[in-house]
Amino acid sequence: MGASHHDETERKYDIDAATVFPNLAEAEGVDAVGQPVEHRLEAVYFDTSGLDLARRGVTLRRRTGGADEGWHLKLPAHGDTRTELHEPLGDEREVPESLGTRVRSVTRGRTLEPVATVRTNRREYPLHDPAGSVLALATDDSVQAQRLGDDREELVWREWEVELVDGSTELLDAVERRLLDAGATTAAVRSKLARVLGEPAAVTSPLESTDADDLTVRQLLSAQLGQHLERLLDQDAGVRAGRREAVHRVRIAARRLRSALTTFRPLLDTTVTDPVREELRWLGEEFAQARDAQVLREHLHEVLAAEPAELVVGSVQTRLDEELGAAYASGREAAERALDSDRYVRLLDCLEELVASPPLVADDDRVAADVMPGLLARDVKRLRRAVEAVEAAVDGADRDVAFHEARKKAKRLRYAAESAVPVLRKRARSLASDTKKVQETLGIHQDTVVARERLRELGMQAHLAGENAFTFGRLHALEQARADRAEADFAALWRKFAKKQVRRWER
Structure with missing residues (x-):
């Protein structure tokens, strides 16, 4: 069985030895x-020799001591709240596997x-x-501590x-x-x-210094x-702590890392960076199922809620919950397995090496403001060519694929432009x-492509099971209408974008 866990919301205060504890009934x-x-209470803290x-x-x-004696793992805070995992005492020197x-x-x-x-x-x-x-537990602690x-x-x-126990943050404020x-x-x-070991030294980014x-x-x-x-x-810790939004944010972080290595690719030793890009792609794919199921379920719930009751027939809600819920659970298990794998650990080591020493092939000390316009122009050109492929596509399936490729190129360009903001400022912004x-x-x-494919599958399953599949068909039609609106919106946006940005960056 895995470790039990709960969210711990607390605040700490420094006081003099002679300060009198107040009557909190007046709060x-x-x-x-x-x-x-x-x-x-007696606690032994564990860490690596480098205090990682x-x-x-x-x-x-x-x-030892107290109502919750045992092994405790506290994951990073969000405001006043940290996630704490707990295991029984066990061996005094062997960290429980679930916590390790x-x-x-x-x-x-x-x-x-x-x-x-x-x-x-x-x-x-x-x-x-x-x-x-x-509502809460207030403690007065006298502490003796030693760094080993x-x-x-x-x-x-x-x-x-x-x-806090059953109280609110307003109670914390009052106390x-x-x-x-x-x-x-x-x-x-x-x-x-942190008082014993000292706060970790802040790492100053070149962007700040x-x-x-x-x-x-x-x-x-x-x-x-x-x-x-x-x-x-940070989001790795969020996934391990059970935060739903962290699944999506891991994918974003992996995607941004891969995008940076792609944008800077002309300047890099690709024998070093291309394998890392592929591993980042693998990581994103391992998280894709959970995120896609999560987004689709939330969206279709909203659509169903807006539909007239007489148009929601059969077991549509049950099927959506069961099928997409199972897909999310399965995808989350796959994501967690990826985070626990040796492959992921090797990827993190490689990324740290790239941060410490980017493998630039030449001119690694050129001023970034002189180099970034050319890299951005390259990504603008890639997006323009992808849009041209959309305009040339006739078949529905080919057109969907072309739209998807254009989306990926747009995302890469956006990330590249955001990375250039520190040096190109207003132009990049x-x-x-x-x-x-x-x-x-x-x-x-x-999103509509994914939704239509899943709705068709669910509708066929319902039909074959002898259920009324009318609402699945209606949802499919609504998603097709949403796709048509998105295409029209894109065409209008692209005309403006081509006139303003493509001309600016490709001239």
Whole structure:
């Protein structure tokens, strides 16, 4: 069985040793404060020798004492909320496999070992509503901590913490006001471990530290690859934490990385970068089924909800939920398997190497502002040729394929233009904005292609099962009408785009 998990929403506060804990029954939304409970907590934190988990805002510990003693893995925060996974105590030095797997994309085979010990004397106050339910737990912690493996002195401090149970963020705000009035300050570090190990040094991007007019091609490409790799790793954690939107965002990050390597391809050693591009394509494909099923199900639910009741007949809703729900579940399993694979770990290692040292074949220190116009013009030309193929296509299936190819070229151009904004500023921003409109319209068309194919399959299944397939046919017709509108919208957008952007970049 996998680790149990829950979302943990909490805030921490720094205080002096002599500060008196306030009466939180006076906080708005709190009816009463229960009797305090004393806990003696002892935790050993694990990380790699290079503190890879800490650098990514992940904590892994084995803690004894308290109601939830055991192994705890806390994944990166979103605001005040982190996802915490829990396993029973087990072996004191052997990290549970279910937790080790969750951080494999960070550790990548490096050994997890004890890096710090934290001992806490905790006084815990339950905050109740009028019905007696626990809204939050407020704690007063006296802490002793030691970093392992060096001769640093033991750290001693006191802190307050408030964790939501059944309360709201408004309750957190109200309690926080009382704590601040009592003399607390918002915690300077995000966790006890960060206080012991120190906050990871901020990595400064060349985009922040170098004047745009002086940025080299190497610096710009490295910064773009690094930015998208960070997003990939952030969304990797989101997928592992069960966040639905993270599936789509992993695909976007992978697509942007591949697009950057494609746009800069004329300047790169392709024997190094082309295999990485193909691996990024593989990663995107592994996530495609889950995302396509998710988007289609949500869209068709909206369409069905807008239909008159008398036009929704048969088992259409049930079939959509069962078939697309199963497709999403199967696709998500495939995505998670991909993230747990050795192939994905090797891809991350390759990407880190590209960020550190982009394999440019020559002139790697040319000013990016001088080079990017030519690269963008190349992608503009690719899009123009793809649109010409759309205009030449007559057969419906061939036309759908041509539209899809044009969409991919538009997406690549948009990403390329966005990557050039730091050095080309307004020109690149204008190109990115106009291309995004073209891409989104072509995206709607492709969505209808996928929807029509799936609706035809579901309609045939319903018919063969002796069910009324009328509504599936109607939905198919509505999607065809949506495709026709998208084609008309695209034609109008393209006329404007060709006049404004194609002429500008290809002259």
